[in-house]
Amino acid sequence: MPGGVIANPSTFTLKPGIAQSVAFNASSYAKTTSSTITVTTTSGTLTHTATLALTVAAAGAAAPDYSLSVSPASLSLTAGATGKSTSITANALNGFTNAVSVSLSGLPSGVTANPSTFTLTPGVAQNVTLTASSAAKAGSATITITTTSGGLTHTAALTLTVAAAGVAAPDYSLSVSPVSLSITAGAAGGTVGVTANALNGFANAVSVSLSGLPGGVTASPSALTLTPGVKQSVTLTASSSAANATSTVTFSGTSGSLSHSATLSLAVSSATQPAGSVDVTTYHYDNARDGLNSAETTLTLSSVNSTNFGKLGFYSTQGVVDAAPLYLSAMKIGGATHNVLYVATERDLVYAFDADTGAQLWMKSMLGAGESTSDDHNCPQIAPEIGITSTPVIDRSYGSNGAIFVVAMSEDAGGNYHQRLHALDLTTGSDLSGSPSEIQASYPGTGIYSSGGSQIFEPGQYAERVGLLLMNHTLYMGWTSHCDQDPYTGWLMAYSEQSLQQSAVLNLTPNSGGTSGYGAGEGAIWMSGAGLAGDTSGNVYFLDANGGFDTTLNANGFPSSGDYGNAFMKVSTAGGKLTVADYFNTSNTVNQSDFDEDLGSGGTLLLPDMKDASGTVHHLAVGAGKDASIYVVDRDNMGKFNPNSNAIYQYLSGALGGGVWGMPAYFNNTIYYGGKGDVMRAFTITNAKLETSPSSQSSASFAFPGTTPSVSANGTQNGIVWAVEASSGGAAVLHAYDAASLGHELYNSTQAGSRDSFQDAKFITPVVANGKVFVGTPTGVAVFGLLH
Known part of the structure; x- marks a missing residue:
């Protein structure tokens, strides 16, 4: 017993089956400590002991503890149907850091939980899937979730309803339209429609309340009652004093024991962006990843040539620039207005340059005390060091001055690797509230590399290569391996933009079997640095690499064990979760993975709505990988x-002269692809289908890794396709082509001798903004523009 602590009673006699309470009291002079109390019992020659973990907190200080949360807190299952998941989180209080053991009780007959026991890390959610077998009886039950950590115990309840096979219980879903809204301080408010959608004959009223409104924003009405199927409007208004803010507003509906919610991404701006300015805030200009800047007025077909156009300067950095530079117009920094170029490097540094003069406005390191960048893991893909690899994303309306979000890898003095998400003030580079956030994850799975019924994210085994996606105030990131070095699996993660805390996780190969190799586990997301794509409905699209795939499908056509190696993916973010909504795998997908001929080297481009000859509108996406074929999918099927x-929807077998390590660009109903060792090819779209042969092609060919083009234009005029050509010697060439005919080269950086020379950084794509072209290199950014 620690000093100052007494037990009452300290000795006593037990009768079998009858509990005895013992009170422990710490006097005011007891020291802060943790100890193990041993309870010793004797009866004749028999002796047994038990232990109790005791923590004494200082007077006036709250002891470390945790709270338990379950979301959603109610589930409705149908016997024999696919299960549903709930998320369980242990939330740390007063510096609590211990592991928490979890068990479930009260499951009705025929209902199983996967996993049924597990361990939580504070702050990291664990998904649990409940499934009712075909023999499960209809009814309701309360599942008790019991957690323990040392002497601490907490419980939470989950309400479960099971409907008979073939009979779905009355229920409803809650929806808001639009799902994202921007309002300006002091201006007219924005309107959101809220609807309770009846399911299975549901006819009851639904009460709705709002939460998560930022300061200075009001809702009218602030609470409402919905009749199923009848939309009601809520107006959100920001007062003139409201500050820049981003928030997730939650609409919570209840009807009897049923509870559902819907979320609205709300952006409040205290000032509008300067008129006529151009911002590049994400990879390839937008979430569709179309690679098009259609607001370029300076660079034209007549002005871009070796006489008038060339290298203007070079903005030096420490570390390789693998991420695409980002650009903001008319930013106020240090009392002056600048066009600003933001550059992230593998030295774990983020720079802000005056985009016109090259003056360094600020530079910030993402390294913690005593840390260095990661080694390259004996893999030449990202070398000689790994720091910030992926293209960051910018939210100009975030907080007071806006923020740039980056993922940085580092290694501490003990040889431990870290992956962290940072939110930096755009004007100073300082970490904002909640930044940085340590990236950790686990996901239920029993496949290769799993442990204790879960796949565990090991920071040292991964790099965040794909460009970050910011959609509906949530940040999405995907993870790749180091040169297929096992063990690894496929990870997609979501983080709240506001709190920088993890909100959802999806593992793409959680249950894949096998022993090792390209077709076991794996399934990385890397896409040669292209960005995750997002549509207006909140779905995430990407191509994942070689990995395990279940050729046995369930009744809905999805892999029976949830393994999606080498797939063209569509992931829903509805309800704050990551759920596979649809996918495509090639007919020879297993063979492709086994021989490392997968789709994962290429990126995904979401085409604008296309009409066919009959006037039918199609929602399409295009992608290509190592097999030199182009895949066009209908995003709805x-x-x-x-x-x-x-x-x-459309398959162009062998349409390219080499595999794709990058992604295309889009302009004026034309797709531009540059495969490895191939010329760049333009494919015209007619009646919502790609022509099977290119309409034009470049005379130059592009050595590994090929090229990822971008396009500048003024509306539909003066379209210029920009592309970087790599070479084995390290020298690079910037090309500019007439978008209407790739056979018409306007400029390349060798035409003026050594005047415009620069070095190549693998997988880089040109960034065009306000009359300048920015190209990342191993030692900085080369800047091109009009010379006169």
């Missing part, structure tokens, strides 16, 4: 897996 054919 992607095709899934057919072992006999590629049953997708």
Whole structure:
């Protein structure tokens, strides 16, 4: 017993089966400590002991503890149908850091939980899937979730409703439209429609309340009662004193024991962006990743040539620039207005340069005390060091001055690797509230590399290569391996933009079997640095690499064990979760993975709405990988897996002269692709289909890794395709082509001798803004523009 602590009673006699309470009291002079109390019992020659973990907190200080949360707190299952998941989180209080053991009780007969026991890390959510077998009886039950950590115990309840097989219980869903809204301080408010959608004959009233409104924002009405199927409007208004803010507003509906919610991403701006300015805030200009800047008025077909156009300067950095530079117009920094170029490097540094003069406005390191950048893990893909690899993303309306979000890898003095998410003030580079956030994750799975029923994210085994996606005030990131060095699996993660805390996780190969190799586990997301794509409905699109895929499908056509290696993916973010909504795998997908001929080297481009000859509108996406074929999918019906054919919207087998390590660009109904060792090819779109042969092509070919083009234009005029050509000697060439005919080269950086020379950084794409072209290199950014 520690000093100053007494037990009452300290000795006593037990009768079998009858509990005895013992009170522990710490006097005011007791020292802060943690100790193990041993309870010793004797009866004749029998002796047994038990232990109690005791923590004494200083007077006036709250002891470390945790709270337990479950979301959602109610589930409705149908016997024999696919299970549903809830998320369980242990929330640390007063510096609590211990592991928390979890068990579930009260499951009705025929209902199983996966996993049923597990361990939580404070702050990291664990998904649990409940499934009712076909023999499960209809009814309601309360599942008790019991957690323990040392002497601490907490419980939470989950309400479960099971409907008989083939009979779905009355229920409703809650929806808001639009799902994102921007309002300006002091201006007219914005309106949101809220609807309770009846399911299975549901007819009851639904009460709705709002939460999460930022300061200075009001809702009218602030609470409402919905009749199923009848939309009601809520107006959100920001007062003139409201500051820049981003927030997730939650609409919570209740009806009897049923509870559902919907979220609205709200942006409040205290000032509008300067008129006529151009911002580049994300990879390839927008979330569709179309690579098009259609507001370029300076660079024209007549002005871009070796006489008038060339290298203006070079903005030096420490570390390789693998991420695409980002650009903001008319930013106020240090009392002056600048066009600002933001550059992230593998030295774990972020720079802000005056985009016109090259003056360094600020530079910030992402390294913690005593840390260095990661080594390259004996993998030349990202070398000689790993720091910030992926293209960051900017939210100009975030907080007081806006923020740039970056993911940085580092290694501490003990040899431990770290992956962290940072939010930096755009004007100073300082970490904002909640930044940095340590990236950790686990996901239920029993496949290769799993442990204790879960796949565990090991920071040292991964790099964040794909460009970050910011959508509906949530940040999305995907993870790749180091040169296929096992163990690894495929990870997609979501983080709240506001709190920088993890909100959802999806593992793409959690249950994949096998022993090792390209087709076991794996399934990395890397896309040669292209960005995750997002549509206006909140879905995330990407191509993942070689990995385990279940050729046995369930009744809905999805892999039976949830393994999606080498897939064209569509992931829903509805309800704050990451759920596979649809997918496409090639008919020979297993063979492609086994021989490392997967789709994962290429990026995904979301095409604008396309009409066919009959006037039908199609929502399409295009992607290509190592097999030199182009895959066009219908985003509303992607095709899934057919072992006999590629049953997708359009398949152009061998359309390219080499595999794709990058992604295309889009302009004026034309797709531009530059494969490895191939010329760049333009494919015209007619009646919502790509022409099977290119309409034009460049005379120059592009050595590994090929090229990821971008396009500048003024509306639909003066379209210029920009592309960087790599070479084995390290020298690079910037090309500019007439978008209407790639056979018409306007400029390349060798035409003026050594005047415009620069070095190549693998997988880089040109960034065009306000009359300048910015190209990342191993030692900085080369800047091109009009010379006169």
